[in-house]
Amino acid sequence: MQERGGNGMAAYLVFLEQRDGILAEASVNLWHRVQHHAVPGADRVSGFVAGPLRPGALEPLFGAGVVHHAAEERLARSSETTLSRLLAALAAREAITDIVIASTSAGKRLAPCLAQATGASLLSGCVAGGFQEPVCRRPIHCGSILVACVPEAPVRIYLQDRLPQVLFTGTEHPRSVAFDIVPHLDADEKMNPAVRSITEISRQRDISEAGIIVAGGRGMGGPEGFLLLEKLAALLGGSVGASRSAVDEGWRPHGDQIGQTGKSVSPDLYIAAGISGALQHLAGLSAARTIVAINADPDAPVFGVADYGIVGDVLAVLPRLIDVLGDVLPKK
Ligand SMILES: Cc1cc2nc3c(=O)[nH]c(=O)nc-3n(C[C@H](O)[C@H](O)[C@H](O)COP(=O)(O)OP(=O)(O)OC[C@H]3O[C@@H](n4cnc5c(N)ncnc54)[C@H](O)[C@@H]3O)c2cc1C
Known part of the structure; x- marks a missing residue:
């Protein structure tokens, strides 16, 4: 396992997926899983969400940390290329070591683009381990063999399959801060209409x-x-x-x-x-x-x-x- 950041501590960034201004249940669960796993006072937990949110949309999130909110309307339906550029810029600035993404349809499209943009190791399809353990195990050959995957790059991206929910409550909520990085976004904003309609269909039900x-x-x-x-x-x-x-x-x-x-x-x-x-x-x-x-x-x-x-x-x-x-x- 690579060092967890320069000082042995982890800095997590959870991609918070939203639909119609409400956080996806899978992302909320993942946020709490990461909070549950992070070492209090040592590891850092942050989140990123793109597009306008409904009032109180972040209230289901408990635990310390910061949620970077890129609130622009056009970002609600932006392409994976755009999202991965925003996330890559944020991850570099915040010295993130572990990026955690729920394995939804949108997450599956985003993770490989982000891995390419950041040079991070991408771990997906793991049935054991995931961001919670140094070695991830993923099935191959229709599940007849489990292979151990050890990430090599200093930054890791976990495309995390659904985990059982943890009850994580408290009085503390993460602080929401406006996303203040302005990367140069250009033509990739214009998503192919066919891709857009498939994206919208897959957002309905997953x-x-x-x-x-x-x-x-x-x-x-x-x-x-x-x-x-x-x-x-x-x-x-x-x-x-x-x-x-x-x-x-x-x-x-x-x-x-x-x-x-x-x-x-x-x-x-x-x-x-x-x-x-x-x-x-x-x-x-x-x-x-x-x-x-x-x-x-x-x-x-x-x-x-x-x-x-x-x-x-x-x-x-x-x-x-x-x-x-x-x-x-x-x-x-
Ligand atoms: C490269 C490759 C990739 C594949 N990928 C996938 C995949 O992603 N997903 C997938 O599912 N398959 C996949 N398949 C196909 C897979 O091999 C099977 O053919 C398929 O899963 C069979 O589907 P089935 O069980 O619905 O149908 P069948 O094999 O026809 O089985 C139907 C079952 O229903 C039962 N049955 C019939 N009538 C009743 C009744 N009235 N009440 C109760 N039981 C009844 C029968 O006893 C039988 O067990 C793939 C195949 C290949 C070669």
């Missing part, structure tokens, strides 16, 4: 951040089967995901696909309905905490990784599950 995912595969039988999953997800306060087969069938958008060629997710609860459990699907699940599988075939490979299994027809099991949970869960 299963990488979900704490509960109800996912369906070919066994759901069609888009109408997914209505049951929508119902269940709404009851549980979760999001709907899909296997590649369900996406290839056109039943769900590609943004919902989980697996090797889709998204890696790290929910506390993953319900796999009518999904066989192919290696390429499971590759996106290595950080899921509890897996519940519903499948008609008792020999389906998904049962090999499930914590709880229900053998049965999804079209019979899911309505019963929805009824029972509807009776016991508070209405959302």
Whole structure:
């Protein structure tokens, strides 16, 4: 592990993602994780947020530190190139050692640009370690091997998968200061309209951040089967995901696909309905905490990784599950 800054202390910079002026839950959780991990009185914690914020938007953040706020309207939807230039300038001025970014769709686009702009080591897809330990472990070959990644550059960027929430409260809130670096921003401000519309779609919903995912595969039988999953997800306060087969069938958008060629997710609860459990699907699940599988075939490979299994027809099991949970869960 490289020295943590010249004096052995770490200086963290958390990228705080915002949507419509409200901080993304993933960023708030990450901020508290970093606060929890930082050594009080030694390590420094700061944040960066771009674009106008709603009044009180920073109130969910607890802990000491400073949030650098670049409030200009045009920065709310700026390209990764622009954001990475702002962050790189800030990181250099503040002698930042560790930049932490939530692994959302926006975070995944930003981190490599920032690594290029700063020359930092980029650590992504780590299922253990992350910014909290010197060595990160990331799965390769569909999760069959874990490799240890040791950053070499003096500055590290962690593209951090979702971590369980920590309860971090107190009376102290970070100080908000106006971002006062004025790097030369030019043509890259004009984002390609096609990229912009994809960015906007992906901002609406991101299963990488979900704490509960109800996912369906070919066994759901069609888009109408997914209505049951929508119902269940709404009851549980979760999001709907899909296997590649369900996406290839056109039943769900590609943004919902989980697996090797889709998204890696790290929910506390993953319900796999009518999904066989192919290696390429499971590759996106290595950080899921509890897996519940519903499948008609008792020999389906998904049962090999499930914590709880229900053998049965999804079209019979899911309505019963929805009824029972509807009776016991508070209405959302
Ligand atoms: C290079 C590569 C990359 C890939 N990337 C991905 C990826 O990112 N994500 C991904 O998911 N896949 C990926 N795949 C595809 C993967 O190999 C599987 O084909 C896919 O995951 C299978 O999806 P499935 O489980 O929904 O469908 P199937 O394999 O067809 O399984 C359907 C399951 O539903 C069950 N079933 C059927 N009817 C019912 C019912 N009524 N009630 C209950 N259970 C029922 C069946 O028993 C079966 O287990 C990739 C493949 C390759 C080659």
